[in-house]
Amino acid sequence: MEEKEQVDLNQLLNAIKSLTLQEIKIFTDKLQDELGISSDNLYSSRGILTESTSHNKEVEEIDEKTEFDIILEEVPSSSRITVIKVIRSITNSGLKEAKEFIEALPKTVKEGISKEEAESVKAQLEESGAKVTLR
Template sequence: MSTTTNEIIEKLKSITLLEAAELVSQIEETFGVDASASVGANFVQATGDSGATGQETIEEKTSFDVILEDVASDKRVAVLKVIRNLTSLGLKEAKEFTTSLPKAVKESISKEEAETAKQQLEEAGATVKIQ
């Protein structure tokens, strides 16, 4: 390795995870590239530094649950229709589903699918959260 490369490597060994994340963001912007989350984890493993400052690598959540918290009584029919569209429940099962809330309408789904389901339920009159 050249002297410049060795100097860069030594400097990288001394920065914190927060500084490394900022560096990755700047590299992405400058060179128009996209660094995946696994690259960051490999960097930590390769340097043998799991956060000398007490910071831990946080993995981005990839599966989400859509939790139905409450249904306005005047919006119950509209919410039941959305629940039936989102699930394979019949009318009777959908009604029973809403009797003891909060409950998960959809589990272990993508963030986009969870956001769509939440939007549909909220437009129908339900109170929803994503976990």
């Protein structure tokens, strides 16, 4: 088994910088073939290159949560009226529905909404005195 040589990364960078565009194209093609990766994987905007057990490179997708639920956890008795007003405006419900809504907690206020909308709704409810969870 051959012993790996230590490579000076600065020397490698300087050598690559001195290549022509055609030489860089040939170099990247050979590098992709050698490592078993494709340009699609190299330039994926949502992936990270990771080394697999077979020493090939593969892209590991990162899932970022895009939909959120707002859960109303608790409403202090001193804030009930204010929270009912906020619930009415958020859910477009009547007074009776909003009042019944806050009596059976925890309860989902909104489901599958964007992060921006979820943060806005959460802020409104917290300002009115409610305890809210974002999921």
